Amino acid sequence: xxxxxxxxxxxxxxxxxxxxxxxxxxxxxxxxxxxxxxxxxxxxxxxxxxxxxxxxxxxxxxxxxxxxxxxxxxxxxxxxxxxxxxxxxxxxxxxxxxxxxxxxxxxxxxxxxxxxxxxxxxxxxxxxxxxxxxxxxxxxxxxxxxxxxxxxxxx
Amino acid sequence: xxxxxxxxxxxxxxxxxxxxxxxxxxxxxxxxxxxxxxxxxxxxxxxxxxxxxxxxxxxxxxxxxxxxxxxxxxxxxxxxxxxxxxxxxxxxxxxxxxxxxxxxxxxxxxxxxxxxxxxxxxxxxxxxxxxxxxxxxxxxxxxxxxxxxxxxxxx
DNA sequence: CGATATTCACTAATATATTAGTAATATAGT
DNA sequence: ACTATATTACTAATATATTAGTGAATATCG
Numbered sequence: 001x002x003x004x005x006x007x008x009x010x011x012x013x014x015x016x017x018x019x020x021x022x023x024x025x026x027x028x029x030x031x032x033x034x035x036x037x038x039x040x041x042x043x044x045x046x047x048x049x050x051x052x053x054x055x056x057x058x059x060x061x062x063x064x065x066x067x068x069x070x071x072x073x074x075x076x077x078x079x080x081x082x083x084x085x086x087x088x089x090x091x092x093x094x095x096x097x098x099x100x101x102x103x104x105x106x107x108x109x110x111x112x113x114x115x116x117x118x119x120x121x122x123x124x125x126x127x128x129x130x131x132x133x134x135x136x137x138x139x140x141x142x143x144x145x146x147x148x149x150x151x152x153x154x155x
Numbered sequence: 156x157x158x159x160x161x162x163x164x165x166x167x168x169x170x171x172x173x174x175x176x177x178x179x180x181x182x183x184x185x186x187x188x189x190x191x192x193x194x195x196x197x198x199x200x201x202x203x204x205x206x207x208x209x210x211x212x213x214x215x216x217x218x219x220x221x222x223x224x225x226x227x228x229x230x231x232x233x234x235x236x237x238x239x240x241x242x243x244x245x246x247x248x249x250x251x252x253x254x255x256x257x258x259x260x261x262x263x264x265x266x267x268x269x270x271x272x273x274x275x276x277x278x279x280x281x282x283x284x285x286x287x288x289x290x291x292x293x294x295x296x297x298x299x300x301x302x303x304x305x306x307x308x309x310x
Numbered sequence: 311c312g313a314t315a316t317t318c319a320c321t322a323a324t325a326t327a328t329t330a331g332t333a334a335t336a337t338a339g340t
Numbered sequence: 341a342c343t344a345t346a347t348t349a350c351t352a353a354t355a356t357a358t359t360a361g362t363g364a365a366t367a368t369c370g
Binding site: 007008009010011012013014015016017018019020021022023024025027028043046047049050063064107108111114115118121124125129132133134136137138139140141143144145 | 162163164165166167168169170171172173174175176177178179180182183198201202204205218219262263266269270273276279280284287288289291292293294295296298299300
């Protein structure tokens with residue numbers, strides 16, 4: 001990066017975060033591919049595993065997937081038998097999304113390789129740095145969330 | 156997050172990085188929209204500004220855009236007059252991508268708002284934390300790069 | 311020199327992202 | 341009840357991402 005062209009004084013933070021994520025996710029991608037599940041689909045499965053059943057709106061906020069994207073992803077996931085959708089009785093607009101035995105079995109099969117990859121990463125960066133880094137990410141998100149309620153694309 | 160369902164012991168690092176990036180980029184998105192340029196197109200313009208002319212392969216590695224995505228993005232950018240493409244004389248496979256007066260003027264118009272947003276963010280998270288965070292990102296990327304050469308999707 | 315392998319940008323097919331907008335339902339205020 | 345507004349999931353159109361694979365050009369090696 002040449003510092004002569006003085007158009008911008010700051011480093012590109014969104015790009016840095018993207019690069020960091022790419023370096024991390026590239027170690028998980030082969031696992032997802034081997035099990036025939038896409039990155040977004042897996043993000044949703046894992047969120048439902050961690051948090052329990054959710055409505056699309058909640059899934060979108062947690063997984064950072066916009067409402068229009070989610071419509072397609074959930075539709076495909078239902079066709080694949082990874083989730084089931086059910087209208088709420090007391091509010092016909094809303095939807096209840098939950099995992100299926102199939103997706104639970106899938107995550108059980110994937111878990112060992114996922115965990116092994118986390119151990120690989122922690123071995124490279126060190127447990128201490130790892131903990132500090134998670135903390136820093138939480139702090140960043142918290143600081144940016146406190147004043148601005150984390151708007152998503154389609155809102 | 157309930158800790159009862161013991162499927163995974165680690166927090167979802169790719170998701171955390173995605174959430175962090177989304178919180179950051181959501182503050183820049185209005186600027187990009189107001190100037191009619193997409194996120195990927197701006198990432199490329201800014202990279203060419205910082206680094207100078209590059210070939211698609213280099214752009215892809217730096218901006219983390221896969222070769223097939225890049226083909227379409229660069230094609231649209233050329234139509235919009237944001238870049239120009241030229242075959243290299245000594246290697247007819249390769250391509251030379253550079254900015255145009257139009258995109259340089261665009262970045263000059265956008266620069267004040269971009270810089271102001273960086274100041275906003277730094278005011279929220281603090282200059283000291285900001286510097287440490289950049290350092291941590293560099294360290295993470297460095298650690299993950301040293302043993303694995305940062306493979307992209309289409310390689 | 312020639313056969314092989316590699317590199318590069320690209321296409322094709324499908325999945326997802328983004329922006330704008332919609333119909334159906336629910337809620338708040340009158 | 342009733343009107344205005346808000347919320348929820350959705351569609352449409354376009355841009356980008358992902359995976360696999362291709363042809364042309366170049367480099368490598370026998």
